[in-house]
Amino acid sequence: xxxxxxxxxxxxxxxxxxxxxxxxxxxxxxxxxxxxxxxxxxxxxxxxxxxxxxxxxxxxxxxxxxxxxxxxxxxxxxxxxxxxxxxxxxxxxxxxxxxxxxxxxxxxxxxxxxxxxxxxxxxxxxxxxxxxxxxxxxxxxxxxxxxxxxxxxxxxxxxxxxxxxxxxxxxxxxxxxxxxxxxxxxxxxxxxxxxxxxxxxxxxxxxxxxxxxxxxxxxxxxxxxxxxxxxxxxxxxxxxxxxxxxxxxxxxxxxxxxxxxxxxxxxxxxxxxxxxxxxxxxxxxxxx
Amino acid sequence: xxxxxxxxxxxxxxxxxxxxxxxxxxxxxxxxxxxxxxxxxxxxxxxxxxxxxxxxxxxxxxxxxxxxxxxxxxxxxxxxxxxxxxxxxxxxxxxxxxxxxxxxxxxxxxxxxxxxxxxxxxxxxxxxxxxxxxxxxxxxxxxxxxxxxxxxxxxxxxxxxxxxxxxxxxxxxxxxxxxxxxxxxxxxxxxxxxxxxxxxxxxxxxxxxxxxxxxxxxxxxxxxxxxxxxxxxxxxxxxxxxxxxxxxxxxxxxxxxxxxxxxxxxxxxxxxxxxxxxxxxxxxxxxxxxxxxxxxxxxxxxxxxxxxxxxxxxxxxxxxxxxxxxxxxxxxxxxxxxxxxxxxxxxxxxxxxxxxxxxxxxxxxxxxxxxxxxxxxxxxxxxxxxxxxxxxxxxxxxxxxxxxxxxxxxxxxxxxxxxxxxxxxxxxxxxxxxxxxxxxxxxxxxxxxxxxxxxx
Numbered sequence: 001x002x003x004x005x006x007x008x009x010x011x012x013x014x015x016x017x018x019x020x021x022x023x024x025x026x027x028x029x030x031x032x033x034x035x036x037x038x039x040x041x042x043x044x045x046x047x048x049x050x051x052x053x054x055x056x057x058x059x060x061x062x063x064x065x066x067x068x069x070x071x072x073x074x075x076x077x078x079x080x081x082x083x084x085x086x087x088x089x090x091x092x093x094x095x096x097x098x099x100x101x102x103x104x105x106x107x108x109x110x111x112x113x114x115x116x117x118x119x120x121x122x123x124x125x126x127x128x129x130x131x132x133x134x135x136x137x138x139x140x141x142x143x144x145x146x147x148x149x150x151x152x153x154x155x156x157x158x159x160x161x162x163x164x165x166x167x168x169x170x171x172x173x174x175x176x177x178x179x180x181x182x183x184x185x186x187x188x189x190x191x192x193x194x195x196x197x198x199x200x201x202x203x204x205x206x207x208x209x210x211x212x213x214x215x216x217x218x219x220x221x222x223x224x225x226x227x228x229x230x231x232x233x234x235x236x237x238x239x240x241x242x243x244x245x246x247x248x249x250x251x252x253x254x255x256x257x258x259x260x261x262x263x264x265x266x267x268x269x270x271x272x273x274x275x276x277x278x279x280x281x282x283x284x285x286x287x288x
Numbered sequence: 289x290x291x292x293x294x295x296x297x298x299x300x301x302x303x304x305x306x307x308x309x310x311x312x313x314x315x316x317x318x319x320x321x322x323x324x325x326x327x328x329x330x331x332x333x334x335x336x337x338x339x340x341x342x343x344x345x346x347x348x349x350x351x352x353x354x355x356x357x358x359x360x361x362x363x364x365x366x367x368x369x370x371x372x373x374x375x376x377x378x379x380x381x382x383x384x385x386x387x388x389x390x391x392x393x394x395x396x397x398x399x400x401x402x403x404x405x406x407x408x409x410x411x412x413x414x415x416x417x418x419x420x421x422x423x424x425x426x427x428x429x430x431x432x433x434x435x436x437x438x439x440x441x442x443x444x445x446x447x448x449x450x451x452x453x454x455x456x457x458x459x460x461x462x463x464x465x466x467x468x469x470x471x472x473x474x475x476x477x478x479x480x481x482x483x484x485x486x487x488x489x490x491x492x493x494x495x496x497x498x499x500x501x502x503x504x505x506x507x508x509x510x511x512x513x514x515x516x517x518x519x520x521x522x523x524x525x526x527x528x529x530x531x532x533x534x535x536x537x538x539x540x541x542x543x544x545x546x547x548x549x550x551x552x553x554x555x556x557x558x559x560x561x562x563x564x565x566x567x568x569x570x571x572x573x574x575x576x577x578x579x580x581x582x583x584x585x586x587x588x589x590x591x592x593x594x595x596x597x598x599x600x601x602x603x604x605x606x607x608x609x610x611x612x613x614x615x616x617x618x619x620x621x622x623x624x625x626x627x628x629x630x631x632x633x634x635x636x637x638x639x640x641x642x643x644x645x646x647x648x649x650x651x652x653x654x655x656x657x658x659x660x661x662x663x664x665x666x667x668x669x670x671x672x673x674x675x676x677x678x679x680x681x682x683x684x685x686x687x688x689x690x691x692x693x694x695x696x697x698x699x700x701x702x703x704x705x706x707x708x709x710x711x712x713x714x715x716x717x718x719x720x721x722x723x724x725x726x727x728x729x730x731x732x733x734x735x736x737x738x739x740x741x742x743x744x
Contacts, residue, residue, distance in 0.1 A: 005552070012547050110368075119373050120568050122575075124605025131580050140547060140579050212579065213544060214571045214603055218370045218412075222542055257548045262539035263511050 004136050009254040011137060017250025018147035021243045023205045023223055024230040025154060026198035032236040033174040033194040036086060036097050040105040042224020044199050047108055048074055048206025049215035053121045056210070062127050063210040064145070070203035078199025082192045090191070105220065112217035122214035129211075146208035151243065153204055157197075158239040170194050174236075229273045235286015244285065248272075353669040358404040359395060359659065361386070361652070362424045362454075364435035364445060369412025370542075373567060373599065374437045374644040377637075378459060379407065381645030382434055384632050385652030388689070395656065397663025398670055403656070410436045410445065417441035421448035431659075431671050432457060434651050437644055439465050439480075439514050446470045453673035455680065457655050458705075459647045461591065461616065462517045466704045472673065474680050474701055476654050476694070477616035477647050478710040480514055480591060484521025486614045486712045487562050487590035490726045492529045494737045495560075495586075502585065506535035506558035508549065509590075510566050515541075518564035518590045526562075534558050541566045546576040554582035559744065561587045570594025571603050578607045578741075585738035588714075589613030596715040596722040598639035610739040612725070614712040617646025618695040620724040620732040625692035640722065646693065653690035654699060658683055695730075 027041045048070055055066040085104060089097045128141045161167035172180035173190045181187055209215075226249070234245035249269060256268045276283065363382050365375030386403045389395075394402040408424035410417045417436055424430065425448065432455035436442045439462030446465070449456040449472055456473045458465055461480040466473060478486075488505070495502045507522050509515030515538065526533050535556035537549060550573065553561060561584050563573065570589065577583050587610075589595040595611040604611075619630055619640045629649050633641045641649065662670040662679035669675055685691050685699040698709040714726035716735055725735035738744075 001555070005555075008551055009548055012545065016545055113368060113372065117372075117376060119599045120571065120603060122571050122603035124603070124607070129579055138547075138551060138580050138582070142579060143545075143547070212575055214568055216370070216373075216568055219542070219568075222544065254545070254548050257539075258552065262537065262543065262549065265540070 005258050006255065008137050009258040010251050011139065012143065013251030013254035014247045015140070015143035015147040015250070016254065017245075017247035018150040018243065019205060019208055019246070020226055020230050020250055021246025022150035022153055022208070023202065024227040024234070024242055024246060025157060025239065026201035026205075027227045028231055028234075028236060028242060029170070029194050029198040029201075031231065033170055034086070034090070034191050036090070037094075037101065038198070039098065039101040039224065040108060040220075041198075041202070041227055042222065043105045043108040043220030044074065044078075044202040045205055045209070045223040046112060046215060046217065046220035047077070048202040049210050049213075049219075050112060050116065050121065051203065052206045052210040053123060053215060056123050063123050063207050064126065064128065064149075065207075066210075067204045067207045070207065071200050074203040075196045075200035078196035079192050081199070082195040086195060087188070087191070105224070109217050109220060116217060120214045120216040123210050126211040140212070142212040146211065149204070149208060153201070154239055154243055157201070161239075166190075166193055226269070229269055231283070232273055233276050233284055235280075235283020238285040241283070241285020245283075351668065353672070355398055355401060355671065357401070359398070359401050359671070360404050360406055360428050360430045361655065362428060362430035362433035362435075363405055363407040364410050364417075364420050364424055364433050365407075365437060366412055366417075366441065367407075367409040369416075371412055371438050371441075374593070374642075375410065375435075377642045378435070378437055378644040378648040380633065380636060381629075381641060381648035382652050384629060384636070385649045385656075388628070389652070389656050395659045395663060397660045397667075403652075406430060410438075410441055412438075412441075414440050414444035417445040418448055421445035425449070425452050425454055430454060431673075431676065432655050434459065434648055434655070436460060439517075440512070443468065446473050449473070455655070455658075455673065455676055457651045459644065459651060460514075462513045463520075464513065464517070466706050470705065472677055474654075474705040476651055476699060476707055476710065478695075478712045479521075479706065480517035481521030481524070482710070483591045483614040483616075483712050484518040484523075484562070484564070485525035486521075486714065486726075487518075487588045487612075488522050488525035488529060488531070490612070490614075490714045490735075491560050491562070491586055491588050491737075492531070494726065494735045498737050500585070500738055502559040503531060504534045504557055504559045505531045506553045506556055506561045506584070507533055507563075508535075508537050508539065508553070508561065509564035510541035510543075510569050511538040512541065512566075514591060515564040515566075519562075522562045522564075522590060539569070541569050543569050543572055546573045547580060549573075550576040550580050550582055553584070554580070559585050560738075563587065563589055564591045565589060565594035567594050567597075567600065570600055574600075574604050574607050574611065581743055583739060583741055583743045585742050585744050587611060587739070592616060592643035592712075596717055597642045598722075601717055601720060601722065608717045608720070610717060610736055610741070612714050612716040612735075615643045615646070615715050615724075616695065616710070616712055617641065617643050617650070617693070618713045618724055618730060619646060619715075619722070621693065621695070621730070623692035625689040629693055650690050650693040653688075653693065654683070654685070657685060657688065657690055 030038045051070040052066045055069050056063050089100045128145045131138050131140045169185045169190045230245045234241040253265045256265045365378045367375045390402045394400040406428040408420045410420040434457045439460040442458050442460035450470045458475045463479045463481050509519045592615050596613040601608045658680045662676045666675035695713050696709045713724050715722040716725045723733040725731050
């Protein structure tokens, strides 16, 4: 019985963790390239979930198909926010950047509250509802598909960063901005691309989350905090490390809920966060 | 009379008046009526011999405190943050009630004074609630406040309302809200523990009526004082009904994945589940039960938040079918006043009133009845906090608009501010609509039991 519970929790946690990794990938892009800690990242996930809800409702699409519209939409929003807010803070101290992104966080949250009257929204059905059994272990279709899609997207982004010119420009800017500028990399465009892509990735995460969750204006905070922990655990520069960190954090969460107390899940997650910062400040898989 | 004597007398009178004024309690008007004759012994010396005479003064004229041209009532609800979904509904309920009261001539015992509402956001935590209470009182000086739905916020704000002697008609359900000795707090709705007990009693009685045996229960709640108080009532009711509690757990209300707990509940062999959700967690759990296809015979909500409210039904769609929850308000009550309220609420929002809206609608009417009574009992100073409190305690309602929208048939507050006769009804989602199914005497429809999609 205990073994079965542990196995079930590990599976649930691993699938959940893959989505955490996808959410964190956007944050890692922005932080890794621009050195900007985007406190509004979790709220972009919330915005993406609302965008998913409205696209799915108005067009009668499944949540899984909505990134066809929400991905470019969030990319555009990201670009606009970069040029209007983020770019102006780049040459200022961390305090200004934190103030700007925290302000953006509250702006997004309050806007959602005004637009959607604080009422949580959920999609009634998805093609991936239901589950199947592997032995005595229940595999939820929505979580499995979300994990697989997250994995595929993470691999695709990894290929984009290593095999394409814009991706290499992002990595070069991340490694050394001055040298990459001398080599012809337009850092403003590269930053805008990174911020846009980081924001747009939340559209895919939002679509996946909406297959089994609801969205409310205040839920961005929890996604934001979780993505910081996953990023701190993984460190910068390794997409596979990001995926593994997401899986470890997700599993720690579900195992805590099963064997200790659901209320202690954040306690365990932040304990991991503190230990990693203490023992290995650059993260377990970080290359810088 | 010499000038010196006149000056001395004038000085004594002025000094006496000043002293009397200083001794009077601050901001408390003079007693309304006094019929006592005042007798004062005065000693004077005449030709070296002291003489005592008794001066009899006529009784003082009753001091009638001038009434304002409107009665200000505060709405202090969470209008932003995680609990805004409840506060917004509550505000609409209060506004409709105030409109109905004013349309019917205001407070008649005070010459038809109209109700004027003022609103303040209570935020989402105890500090913001306390600040909200201080702000609304200092800015508007309301005679009463309705709010704050969330119990921990109510506890914090009631410190301020009690200190400032402002009546608080509370819509928070945690038992302890009325157990901390607040003088000016009244709660018409049933306590949270009564909701928990109602949920269990409903399942046991319905199962018996349907010939289904239930013996094992799982009880879960979000980890606030509200969830805990509901569970306390449910646990006691489970013991009283001879049930075995095979699983019990608390979880954070912002839980994002409930599949682990759902698996555990099913593995525990529970026949049915009693859950106290807030709102989001109700959706997360209902989807997790459905997705995992591990559905017990019955899942009954407790405490009114989640499952059967219009937003949850809209969010869950077919998954909401068969879910129940306990309500402090009966939207199906077949009375003219209730129908009027439901119709107007539906016109404004597109859905029937939630518990938060219903509780505050009848809460406003109960306040109106107390104001009327205060006007009759204390015509010279009906808005004095002590007089209004006395009127609340003297209320004994068995008819009228408040009763027509109240789940029970009797409203009379005890010394703690609760109505011992309050009880909750049970709503069940049937064909996408919440229907009152228990108590049977008040039922709009027969309860569907066990769940049609149970996998047990």
